[in-house]
Amino acid sequence: MKKIVISDIKGAIFDMDGVLLDSMPMWDHAGEMYLAGQGIQAEPDLEKVLFTMTMMKGAEYMQEHYGLELSAKEIIDGINETVRDFYANKVEPKSGVPELLRFLKRYDIPVTVATSTDRCHVEAALVRTGLMKYVDRIFTCSEVGVGKAASPKIYEMAAEFMGTPASDTFVFEDAYHAAETAQNGGFVVVGLFDESSRDRQGDLIAHCDHYFKSMDDMLCSINSDRSRLVPVLTIAGSDSSGGAGVQADLKTMQANGVFGMSAITALTAQNTTGVTAIMNVIPDVLGAQIDAVFTDIRPKAVKIGMVSVPELIDVIADRLARYNAENVVLDPVMVATSGAKLISDDAVEVMTGKLFPLAKLITPNIPETEALTGISVKSVADMENAARCIYGKYGCAVLVKGGHSINDANDMLFDGENITWFSGKRIDNPNTHGTGCTLSSAIASNLAKEYDVSDSVRMAKQYISGALAAMLDLGSGSGPLNHGFDIRSRYML
Numbered sequence: 001m002k003k004i005v006i007s008d009i010k011g012a013i014f015d016m017d018g019v020l021l022d023s024m025p026m027w028d029h030a031g032e033m034y035l036a037g038q039g040i041q042a043e044p045d046l047e048k049v050l051f052t053m054t055m056m057k058g059a060e061y062m063q064e065h066y067g068l069e070l071s072a073k074e075i076i077d078g079i080n081e082t083v084r085d086f087y088a089n090k091v092e093p094k095s096g097v098p099e100l101l102r103f104l105k106r107y108d109i110p111v112t113v114a115t116s117t118d119r120c121h122v123e124a125a126l127v128r129t130g131l132m133k134y135v136d137r138i139f140t141c142s143e144v145g146v147g148k149a150a151s152p153k154i155y156e157m158a159a160e161f162m163g164t165p166a167s168d169t170f171v172f173e174d175a176y177h178a179a180e181t182a183q184n185g186g187f188v189v190v191g192l193f194d195e196s197s198r199d200r201q202g203d204l205i206a207h208c209d210h211y212f213k214s215m216d217d218m219l220c221s222i223n224s225d226r227s228r229l230v231p232v233l234t235i236a237g238s239d240s241s242g243g244a245g246v247q248a249d250l251k252t253m254q255a256n257g258v259f260g261m262s263a264i265t266a267l268t269a270q271n272t273t274g275v276t277a278i279m280n281v282i283p284d285v286l287g288a289q290i291d292a293v294f295t296d297i298r299p300k301a302v303k304i305g306m307v308s309v310p311e312l313i314d315v316i317a318d319r320l321a322r323y324n325a326e327n328v329v330l331d332p333v334m335v336a337t338s339g340a341k342l343i344s345d346d347a348v349e350v351m352t353g354k355l356f357p358l359a360k361l362i363t364p365n366i367p368e369t370e371a372l373t374g375i376s377v378k379s380v381a382d383m384e385n386a387a388r389c390i391y392g393k394y395g396c397a398v399l400v401k402g403g404h405s406i407n408d409a410n411d412m413l414f415d416g417e418n419i420t421w422f423s424g425k426r427i428d429n430p431n432t433h434g435t436g437c438t439l440s441s442a443i444a445s446n447l448a449k450e451y452d453v454s455d456s457v458r459m460a461k462q463y464i465s466g467a468l469a470a471m472l473d474l475g476s477g478s479g480p481l482n483h484g485f486d487i488r489s490r491y492m493l
């Protein structure tokens with residue numbers, strides 16, 4: 001099968017059940033779930049029996065076979081309630097779906113949903129799972145008046161709405177009969193595996209132009225335009241051991257699909273056990289590096305890390321204001337994971353006064369949040385208060401990182417209006433050197449790719465969790481992450 005080239009997709013039509021949402025198991029077990037709600041355990045063949053029946057016949061069968069003291073209508077209402085509850089409160093997106101939809105949005109590709117499920121369920125599920133913001137319009141078979149097996153009408157209406165010809169419109173389906181209809185209608189069909197139709201994969205493959213075992217596989221094989229790499233600048237210190245600072249930033253940027261550039265603030269001699277020397281660069285040389293970058297390859301985002309002294313902060317503030325730098329993410333680095341102090345006391349005030357107001361987002365960890373606010377952060381409420389306090393003083397959004405909390409690794413974003421939590425399972429890995437640098441660089445990379453702040457944080461959080469979970473173990477102290485954990489290339493072998 002061919003790779004998908006993103007510029008070939010002019011419009012996208014997604015089936016919902018089994019493609020966007022992991023909802024097929026519910027359809028396969030609706031009767032069983034309903035009976036369970038009535039305190040009855042279904043016989044193993046129930047779903048097979050119901051599969052061939054209409055809703056009414058199925059209800060009558062359940063009434064008789066399981067001795068339910070309810071009318072067929074009441075049983076149907078009960079099953080409908082089970083279905084409603086599932087879509088409204090339980091269903092989850094399939095893996096890779098939010099990423100794909102965000103990616104299509106980044107390329108301004110219109111997205112529609114074509115589904116045989118009722119609109120009320122579709123909307124409830126898409127809103128709750130956060131996918132609705134990527135969908136331009138929903139088409140349902142009952143509203144269109146004909147099912148997918150019988151006619152390509154639903155796809156034609158979606159394509160007409162998007163203004164895209166069938167030959168440039170990609171239809172994503174997991175069911176072979178729908179794939180067949182779409183292909184006969186002249187659409188480009190992407191077949192995706194779903195467990196519920198495991199037995200019919202041969203038929204699906206026969207009726208699609210591209211086939212993937214999962215959305216994640218598809219994401220890895222999409223060819224974005226190789227001649228388009230968004231530039232991003234890091235202004236930070238060099239870490240000789242390669243796990244934090246500029247080295248971590250550039251590796252992260254490469255892994256997050258942007259072109260990394262650097263302006264170095266300081267040379268540190270450090271490894272996983274500690275920092276043995278720091279030499280700050282001369283302010284003029286830092287200024288010259290930033291000038292060299294901005295006057296030639298203007299970055300779409302800037303990450304700021306270790307800046308130890310007021311003179312260097314002045315230079316950065318001056319240049320970022322002069323060049324009207326966009327998407328500035330500031331990691332207020334104060335202390336290395338190994339415990340070494342990386343900023344002078346007098347620099348903190350200059351940083352907050354001059355750099356915070358230029359930042360779109362700052363990313364303090366818990367000790368840094370405490371130092372910036374004077375609030376002792378011991379609870380979720382303390383995190384929220386501290387973030388509001390920082391926003392109130394400096395007007396920049398704040399991501400308080402929970403890497404230093406005891407039980408979990410939940411980060412909290414306050415953007416001046418809303419609090420959003422990004423929950424992460426704590427990974428039992430003592431090697432956390434450079435996590436802060438890595439997270440802020442991933443966020444800056446995502447902002448450069450034009451994702452909004454909350455999507456940028458969400459994806460960066462997934463990235464850092466993957467980098468930690470790879471369990472790289474280098475050095476005798478707290479070691480670095482594997483920044484390239486998700487890169488697949490023949491050159492890596």
Ligand SMILES: Nc1ncnc2c1ncn2[C@@H]1O[C@H](COP(=O)(O)OP(=O)(O)OP(=O)(O)O)[C@@H](O)[C@H]1O
Pocket residue numbers: 244335336337364365366401402403404409410411424425426427428429432433434435436437438439461464465468
């Ligand atoms: N053991 C862990 N498991 C999962 N996520 C973690 C873990 N440790 C840190 N993180 C995550 O890593 C990111 C960086 O957070 P952290 O609080 O470690 O930053 P930091 O202290 O500034 O990092 P640095 O060690 O570079 O100074 C956050 O998203 C945090 O939730």
Ligand SMILES: Cc1ncc(CO)c(N)n1
Pocket residue numbers: 236237238239244245246268305306333335336337342433434435436437
């Ligand atoms: C150069 C540098 N920047 C930041 C950190 C924080 O992790 C570090 N250890 N070294």
